[in-house]
Amino acid sequence: MDRSATFSLFVRGLPSRRGFLVSAGLESALDHLAGFRVTSDDVQDFADALGRPPAELRPLLGLAFDGEVRAVPEGRVVFAGEPLLEVTAPLPQAQMVETYLLNQVSHQTALASKAARCVLASAGHPVVDFSLRRTHGPQAGFQAARVGSLVGFAGTSNVAAATRLNLTASGTMAHSYIEVFPGEEDAFRAFARTHHGPVAFLVDTYDTVSGVTTAARVLRELGRPGCAVRLDSGDLGELAGRARAILDEAGLPDVRIIASGGLDEHAIDALVKGKAPIDVYAVGTRVGTSADAPYVDSAYKLVEYDGRPTMKLSSGKVTAPGRKQVFRAPLTTDVIALWDEAPPTGADPLLRTVMREGSRLGPRDDLAAAHERFVDDVAALPASARRIRDPEPLEPTVSRRLAALTGTVRRDLEARLLGGPGHGGTWKRQADPT
Template identity: 40%
Template sequence: MLKQPPVVREGDLSLLVDLYELAMAQAYWSEGMDDTAVFSLFFRELPENRNFVLACGQQNVVGIIESLAFSDEHIERLESLDRFQPEFLDWLRDFRFSGSVYAVPEGTPLFPQEPLLEVEGPIAEVQLLESLVMNYVHLESALASKSVRLTFAAGGRPVVDFGMRRTHGLDAAHRGVRAYRLAGLTGTSNVLAGLDFNMPVYGTMAHSFVQACPDEMDAFRIYASLYPGTTLLVDTYDTRSAVDRIIKWLKDEPEVSVGGIRLDSGDLAAEAVDCRKMLDEAGLTDIKIMASGGLDEYRIAKLCSSGAPIDGFGVGTAIGVAKDGPALELAFKLTEYASLPRMKNSPGKQSFPGPKQVYRRLGTDGRIAEDVVSGRDEVFDGTPLLRPVMKEGRIIEGAIAPLDDQVKAASKSIDTLPERFRSLDPVNESPVVISEFLRALQRDTLERVSKK
């Protein structure tokens, strides 16, 4: 029996805070600072290899916020730190978030300075959510932003997640699949996550099964018998020899059903060409070719542009750790407190004060023409992206769609991206315009705080 759970228990998430959040909450409490605050979650810059961020998790996290509470055990553990006053711990014991959350839909492409979500409520309550919300949204957004690029590179060919074994933790392996589905991947090898998130589960054999059997063909026969239509891994010893033996076997036993072969090493393009030719000449044109083994969007794009006859791709490490862009510089910043705009003016980290809205305007081609980041009460042409999903600490009924509907909506939202933003190469431009109201509010706020 494990002394500690393999993942953080849901009931313990209220303690998943940085110490300074609890320290600030006690300071707010002790000073009677309980006015309404607005915090905005956004990023100032894109990762080097991204043209947008696919926002994921920002609506889903409200389910955690709604249920956050400090148990007697939590209070006892906090007492052991010898940092908190008994009366403040009593306040924590009664804690339930009482504020509001505004969030963009799951699977929305976003650009710098556009909020993924905004949280509004008593300042100490919102402050306690900072690290939990950032961690939760960061994971899914980073993984989704990587995986959607794989779908662009594959050009409509299926891409399957093989990344569980190298993700950074069990939580990432599980929730990542939700992000992959929103980003448009076809399936996953992760059984639990596939079942939980209604995503097709795929997988056949590893090289170990072929190696363990007396003969490579024995391995193939066993799998074809157990799993009609299976995909056979053909590169354990010699790919072309394995395919040649499969062809002879299927000619002798035409009733056997084999759906595909998988190439996992070597020159995938050359091997795919040779294997496709061998299969086609044998009349086995229905057998598909799947490729895996160290793939990412760049290798997939190269394989597709070369004309390699590959029907689908399995991607592991590159997607599971968002290898070339594992971190998003998310910021969770106070933008209003006690009805006064607030901002940060540190070099390179200047923020825009005030509650916000983002209006997305599409061109006649149905693609994004312009995004206006505005004050929450401003009105512009286009679709407002930030929508209320929680009020007075409770999820608004009907505000968060079922996952299947979110996936469909995300696909439509991704389709609005202009081709230049779908490129694997950096485009160094953004469709974002900051409203004059926000710019003026920033100037006025800076002038006000500079006088103090």
């Protein structure tokens, strides 16, 4: 069972609060495939886990990925049913990488889609990632920082991610820092003495209004440009208004207000629409875990084996057979088609060949390019798909050839497996089922 197989990775349905998804995770998936090798230690581990003699699993020794990958580049807007990537390789290779590919693409797509909505809700105000403390492990925190940058976040508090990915490291100060001083003013002055550039004072350790007043006094004496105060609790809209008034009365109209504390796109949307004088939004737990939709209902399904299209008929989980392509044109819905179909007039293919014979076909994609794709795709969406409350996702259509192939394969399977007309027949490959 080592002939060529194609698996398609897609999302069955969008979460109820999503009008679109943002493709992400491809780069780490390709890294895994490029380095995939079954070693002697792996064989021994498999044997131990299965309670089988190592000799039975020794044929796997040295197995590496030398197949092809066609995928949607990171940063593109995608919808339910559209393949995010397709793997074509000898069956053991294509099957054994399933779990890792699903893990990376599903997790990062969920996070990127949540972060994208925060950017839309912020209406041009900078958004910063503060999620590392609550993400599901440090790798998840790294990925949250990465996909946040992909969709336009201005920085991250994750210094390791900022260093590795050349992002802006952004943060303020700890409540504990303030608590070890006799008072807030002592803490603010000490902090300013050791930070010679702009400073951001955390003002809600004891009483927010008093903290802003103290911060304003210290900042006025410093006379440094680019400084800020940060609100981290309470009614952020009401407190931001009071803070703005205090800062303005102190002659500090340029001191920015940073808000954090349980924010997501819904809270940001309410604050922006309420005209809260907040300059920067720092998002953490709810965004780094995509709290309202912590996963996408993704699948990695066999669609072709040894040149024979195949599909799944399970109730509620029917799949479409054959290798596929997705075509996108302005002012129309996407079309899911067979991989070798000609594009409709004015349409471009979303899936590109990114790996062949186990090797990348070009340099690693970069975040700047992914961000440009995201900006262009989101701008092309209808307002109903972009809105924060009750978004309406677009539903792709299916090409006539793919619909015909699906019907043919279904009828053949039902006939052979359920004893209907044609029982016992064999599949005859059709170049054009229409």
